Amino acid sequence: MGRTLSLIAALLALLAPALAHADPADIDAAARGVVRVVIISNDGEEIYPVSHGTGFAVGQNLIVTNAHVVRDAMNDEDLRIGIVPSGGGEAVYGQLAAVNARNDLALVKLTGSLRLPPLALAGRPVEGAGQVTSVGYPMNVDRAQGLAMADIFRSTSPVKSLGYVSGERPSRQFDTILHTAPIARGSSGGPLLDPCGRVVGVNSFGADNEGGDAEFFFAVSNRELVPFLRANDVEPKLNDSVCRSLEDLDAAEQERLEREQMEAMQSLAQRAEETRELRERALLKAQLSVAQDREDRMALAFVLLLAAFGIGLWGWSRHERFDAEAEDAELHRRKINIAFGIAAFLVVVALIAFLTRPGLDEIDRRVAAEMQEGATESGGEDPLAVNSGGDAELVCRLLPERSRITSAEAPDIEFDWTAEGCVNERTQYGYASGSWSRVFVPNEEDAVSVNSFDPDRRVFRSERYLLPRSAMSEAREARSRYSAPKCGEEGAASQLGDLQGEVLGQLPHQPNERLVYQCEARH
Incomplete structure (x- = not known):
């Protein structure tokens, strides 16, 4: 046996x-x-x-x-x-x-x-x-x-x-x-x-x-x-x-980040190639259109000068034969003056047409306008980058494949976020080491929660540490030694980021639970 x-x-x-x-x-x-x-x-x-x-x-x-x-x-x-x-x-x-x-x-x-x-x-x-x-x-x-x-x-x-x-x-x-x-x-x-x-x-x-x-x-x-x-x-x-271990999640997260980076690099290379091709097409189009506009302006100036020369010649010939004693002398003088005035006007217009013909710098402006129009038609900016790091009204939904849930429920989360790290106009988040976070040490539950938010990727994360009573008492004591600054106070984010360090330093290396949410704008 x-x-x-x-x-x-x-x-x-x-x-x-x-x-x-x-x-x-x-x-x-x-x-x-x-x-x-x-x-x-x-x-x-x-x-x-x-x-x-x-x-x-x-x-x-x-x-x-x-x-x-x-x-x-x-x-x-x-x-x-x-x-x-x-x-x-x-x-x-x-x-x-x-x-x-x-x-x-x-x-x-x-x-x-x-x-x-x-x-x-x-x-x-x-x-x-x-x-x-x-x-x-x-x-x-x-x-x-x-x-x-x-x-x-x-x-x-x-x-x-x-x-x-x-x-x-x-x-x-x-x-x-x-x-x-x-x-x-x-x-x-x-x-x-x-x-x-x-x-x-x-x-x-x-x-x-x-x-x-x-x-x-x-x-x-x-x-x-x-x-x-x-x-x-x-x-x-x-x-x-x-039931998944945090090691498995961390490995999957690292693989996901590497895959995203690779896809981003490929997308960047593809966009660079598309931009290059778009620029080449825009440059050729701009060069042709500028050359055509220059030729049109110069032809217009030439035609206007010919017309001015003809009208002026007609006026000069009438001026040579002008008889001041004739009965209609005043009428003839008026016609001659009008002819000379029209000729002078046409010369000025021809000069303006010649001087305002497009120069080579116009090619660059037309290329830039063409590129901007092409970018708008292709979809514009990355939707996640819009309002990146700024104020937003968000709804966040759990990503089970990136989470580890051992006990807590995980309903959807709604909150308002400001660029200064204020949630719902009352909860200030701390900023340290390039990330926003807030540590919660409740009196009614033996668990410490560390919530963090990435406003660029719009990813909300809640990590829970289920501590024994002795460790929980130490965490509560460390938390009692500081008061979290209120939203809107000068330097509140960086100040809280420093204050939370003592509590974070007492926590185990890994949490028991990790809840990862993807957030989007609330409509």
């Missing part, structure tokens, strides 16, 4: 490189919402634990666990359910909200607030031979650490164990996942997670192995968990996106 299991593990290890690998940061982020579920008795003198299991948050004050973990509390009114958080803080009591013994699920409502982050549930079936992680509080680990039953009231981190999915099958009249991620007594009710830290099942029991610890284990699948939650008016956080 042992050799067979070793062979299966070796085969799974060979398959593993082709599959998604669990990210420790994602598993740690999910573990923040995992709790120890303790069944407590009170003999009148002291409070002591009777048994314990594991649970995890599916709502702000709602815990899922196994029905068999809370069975004793269901049958004995003197027993109570205690909930011990993993990240520190006081334990609280819980009350049974719903129990389904058929599929071994129970819902517990907390009587106090632990501010537990609800775990996201995988919205797609788990892949065969896919990697999974069990998270819980096995008793054998407690014993190995020398912890007595009374010690389980202390906040301790849950145990994480890695394995692989061996199959999905109905068992004990409900749908289960068979896997090899070790669990033991006390792990019951804990989540079975995919590589992105999303719940694929609730660990329930192990296969019998002649009285020893089981080497194959069963988890109640999400096909049972989701209907159970909805039947009790709990809408789970479902996430059906493909």
Whole structure:
């Protein structure tokens, strides 16, 4: 049996490189919402634990666990359910909200607030031979650490164990996942997670192995968990996106940027060639049109001079024969003067026509006008470059192929952006190292968000760091040491860019989630 299991593990290890690998940061982020579920008795003198299991948050004050973990509390009114958080803080009591013994699920409502982050549930079936992680509080680990039953009231981190999915099958009249991620007594009710830290099942029991610890284990699948939650008016956080690592996304992003750069270079070369051909055509056209205009002007000047010469000659001949004593002398004098006036006018017009004939510099002006007209007809400027970096009213839509979503919802985003980095006239973004960003450190959620915007490409990005309580406290302390400048203040962008540096310096190297949006003008 042992050799067979070793062979299966070796085969799974060979398959593993082709599959998604669990990210420790994602598993740690999910573990923040995992709790120890303790069944407590009170003999009148002291409070002591009777048994314990594991649970995890599916709502702000709602815990899922196994029905068999809370069975004793269901049958004995003197027993109570205690909930011990993993990240520190006081334990609280819980009350049974719903129990389904058929599929071994129970819902517990907390009587106090632990501010537990609800775990996201995988919205797609788990892949065969896919990697999974069990998270819980096995008793054998407690014993190995020398912890007595009374010690389980202390906040301790849950145990994480890695394995692989061996199959999905109905068992004990409900749908289960068979896997090899070790669990033991006390792990019951804990989540079975995919590589992105999303719940694929609730660990329930192990296969019998002649009285020893089981080497194959069963988890109640999400096909049972989701209907159970909805039947009790709990809408789970479902996430059906493909689990991808940030390394994969970064590699794809680098490949995309290189492809865009190559396409841009090719487009630039093509546009340069088109511009050259357009300029050659425009130059030839301008040269021909300028030469024609020069010839027309010079011909016009010549014709006007001939006409002026003829009229002037006629006037001169009449002037030579002019008889001042004749009866119509005044009329003849007027006609002669008119003739000389017309001749002089024609000479002036001819001179103007000659002097205003197009010069060689007119060729350059006509080429420029032709190029401008050709650029307008070909479509003008790049639409993304219009208003680049300026004021804009935008709507941004998620790009799933460039995003990594482990828990958060990603609806469309609408906002107004100004060239000074002000969003919706109230939120100033900081400018540092050539990028616009704003760091958000909320008090009501254990997650730091870093939002950034590229106004040239109109790409909005939100990166979320799901931190443990200790790291979150440090981030809140660092954030409390500065006040973000308001929109419109002088130097607000660069000032905020410097102030945010301390919080950014405390964050892990990589975020847990990355949401990438493409924005366009809002109509």
